[in-house]
Amino acid sequence: MTPCREYEPLIAARVADALGPDAGARLAAHLGACSACRAEAAALSEALALAALPPPSGAAAGALEGLDRETLRAWRGRERSRAPWRRAGMGFAVAVAAAAVMVVVPALRTTPPPAPAPVSPAADAWKEPDLDALWAATALADPAASDEDVASGEVALYADEAALDALPDLSN
Amino acid sequence: MARSDDDGRPLPLRVVEGGASGADGRDEALLRAFLDGDDAAFGELFRLHAPMVQAIVRRYAPGADETRDLVQRAFLRALEAARRDLRRGGRAVPFRPWLIRLSVNLGKNHARDAARWPRAPLAAVRQVEGPDSAAEEALAREERARLLRAAVLRLPRRQREVLTLRLDAELSFAEIAAALRITENNARVHFHHAARRLRELLAGTEGEP
Numbered sequence: 058m059t060p061c062r063e064y065e066p067l068i069a070a071r072v073a074d075a076l077g078p079d080a081g082a083r084l085a086a087h088l089g090a091c092s093a094c095r096a097e098a099a100a101l102s103e104a105l106a107l108a109a110l111p112p113p114s115g116a117a118a119g120a121l122e123g124l125d126r127e128t129l130r131a132w133r134g135r136e137r138s139r140a141p142w143r144r145a146g147m148g149f150a151v152a153v154a155a156a157a158v159m160v161v162v163p164a165l166r167t168t169p170p171p172a173p174a175p176v177s178p179a180a181d182a183w184k185e186p187d188l189d190a191l192w193a194a195t196a197l198a199d200p201a202a203s204d205e206d207v208a209s210g211e212v213a214l215y216a217d218e219a220a221l222d223a224l225p226d227l228s229n
Numbered sequence: 230m231a232r233s234d235d236d237g238r239p240l241p242l243r244v245v246e247g248g249a250s251g252a253d254g255r256d257e258a259l260l261r262a263f264l265d266g267d268d269a270a271f272g273e274l275f276r277l278h279a280p281m282v283q284a285i286v287r288r289y290a291p292g293a294d295e296t297r298d299l300v301q302r303a304f305l306r307a308l309e310a311a312r313r314d315l316r317r318g319g320r321a322v323p324f325r326p327w328l329i330r331l332s333v334n335l336g337k338n339h340a341r342d343a344a345r346w347p348r349a350p351l352a353a354v355r356q357v358e359g360p361d362s363a364a365e366e367a368l369a370r371e372e373r374a375r376l377l378r379a380a381v382l383r384l385p386r387r388q389r390e391v392l393t394l395r396l397d398a399e400l401s402f403a404e405i406a407a408a409l410r411i412t413e414n415n416a417r418v419h420f421h422h423a424a425r426r427l428r429e430l431l432a433g434t435e436g437e438p
Binding site for chain 2: 065066069070071072073074075076097100101102103104105107108109110113116117119120121124125127128129131132135
């Protein structure tokens, strides 16, 4: 026995306890008359009950104890380690820029052979990047994005989500 | 999770509070206060959202230490993102949706990297021994649960995300959809497909000895 196709999404929504009152009443009336859909509802309910996690253990209930303060300390630690790096980076960049000027200006005044290009690899290496600009320029500007988000297969797989949206609205 | 009734009655899920209220500016006000130096504001943010993060990562990280690590990392990343966005112009910061997606992604990456797909933490059932049929049935049911929970982690990504956010974190489909940036109806369809896959898998196991 196969369930009625048009009621299948309603059955899943009901099992998820997420069916609106109108759709719920419509489904309830149908389930009263259709044994195939009743069997489907029971099978889905059983599968999801098995797939759900058991209630948290006592240890899990205490897993967050003190974690707010610990997370705060980790945040402050990051802040402290970040600030000196910025200051050192800025100072070093200024020093490198001054050194570059000292090299470039005399080089421009001398006669050929021309001085080598006044670009120091160190200057590039120590130039502090504008992290905000870099971030904005990436495709991963979404802070919650994962490596899965950029997997081309996934992008292709969900390119047709608009088609899914065309299905009947079950929320009311 | 209590066993569902045979008539397909809804699972005893509830809808966790905190989603809509996060959008009314409460989270953003707390974030601004925290970034201005008010540590108590972070405590409030943590109190509001950490249980949800824990519920999401629990499926991927069975140990308490792993859970703590993932919860902390989710918060640190979300804070970092919030600070960046607030610095760049102060548009509305979707802190809770970020936390939801970060939790799912960190959890999945954790399970993948550690190659330790979770075993069902149903030690109490495993300890049941004896020749009686009730114990055998409990063991068989536990084995089916283990198979289905493993199958959840192998579901196509969107189906897994929607199913676990509904089952584990008990988020509404509206909040799931907002966090995953899909429509609510789309989320419901993914849930339906996920549930159907699990039901088919279960039907395949029930005939086995």
